Amino acid sequence: MKAQPVTDFDKELRTLVKDLTDTMAAAPGAGLAAPQLGVSLRVFTYHVDGELGHLVNPDLSLTEEEQDGPEGCLSLPGLTYDCKRAYGVVAKGFNMYGDPVTVEGTRLLARCVQHETDHLDGIVFIDRLDPEQRKAAMRAIREAEWAGQTAPQVKFSPHRTFGRAL
Numbered sequence: 001m002k003a004q005p006v007t008d009f010d011k012e013l014r015t016l017v018k019d020l021t022d023t024m025a026a027a028p029g030a031g032l033a034a035p036q037l038g039v040s041l042r043v044f045t046y047h048v049d050g051e052l053g054h055l056v057n058p059d060l061s062l063t064e065e066e067q068d069g070p071e072g073c074l075s076l077p078g079l080t081y082d083c084k085r086a087y088g089v090v091a092k093g094f095n096m097y098g099d100p101v102t103v104e105g106t107r108l109l110a111r112c113v114q115h116e117t118d119h120l121d122g123i124v125f126i127d128r129l130d131p132e133q134r135k136a137a138m139r140a141i142r143e144a145e146w147a148g149q150t151a152p153q154v155k156f157s158p159h160r161t162f163g164r165a166l
Contacts, residue, residue, distance in 0.1 A: 003033075003040045003120045006056045009098035013043070017054045017096045020045040029074045031112045033119035036075055044116035048109045055103055058093040058117050062086035063110075071111060071125050079140055081133050083125050085111045 006013060016039060024032035024045050033044040045054040063086050071083040089110040091103040103113060115125055126137040 001035075001040065001122045003035050003042045003122075005042050006094075009056075009094070009096065013041075013056070014096045016041070016043060017045065021047075021052070021054065024074075027074050030108070031116040032074060033116045035119050035122075042120045044120065046109070046112050046116060048105070048112050051109065053101075053103065054096060055091055055093040055101060055113070055116075056096060058091045058103075058113070058120070060113065060117055061090040061092075062114070063088035063106075067107065067111070069111065071115065073115070073125055075119075075124065076126070076137075076141065076144075077146060078144065079126075079137060081126065081129055081137055083111075083128050085114050085128075089113045091117070 016034060020032050020034060020037065020043065023037065024030075024047060030048050031044055031046040034041045042057045043054065044058070046052070065087040066084055067087045068082055068084045070080050071085075072078075072080040087110060088106040089104070091113050093101055093103075095101045103109075105113065118125065118128075126134055126141075129137060
């Protein structure tokens with residue numbers, strides 16, 4: 001399901017960005033999108049090649065040149081498959097204070113920004129695999145130790161809504 005645009009750049013959003021950053025670091029991961037924690041807002045954090053950041057309401061421009069390489073996801077622990085992505089990205093959006101931000105990158109940063117934006121659009125990286133790889137991924141998911149388990153509870157209290165979270 002597509003996440004809702006952020007409309008309120010307030011203390012709750014700043015808390016969400018901090019929670020995303022802390023959770024991503026503890027995992028550890030290269031990126032984490034709000035929907036992965038059950039918050040349906042267009043926000044993600046990233047930590048790639050020493051660059052730590054976040055992006056709110058991203059809008060991507062992709063290069064025509066493509067890259068193919070290994071990709072995994074914190075939502076699907078232990079699974080890695082080669083996935084085709086654009087080689088470069090220019091992502092425009094906002095920081096947690098509502099200031100305009102542009103993130104430009106290639107290789108891993110481009111892959112991460114595309115991967116996290118996909119989460120905001122209700123897409124998981126295995127949706128981008130060729131049919132044979134996707135079939136193998138689905139089989140691996142069914143056979144995974146964590147298959148059928150309820151996702152761990154996140155540290156958000158039930159009364160916090162983070163703006164327009166569903």
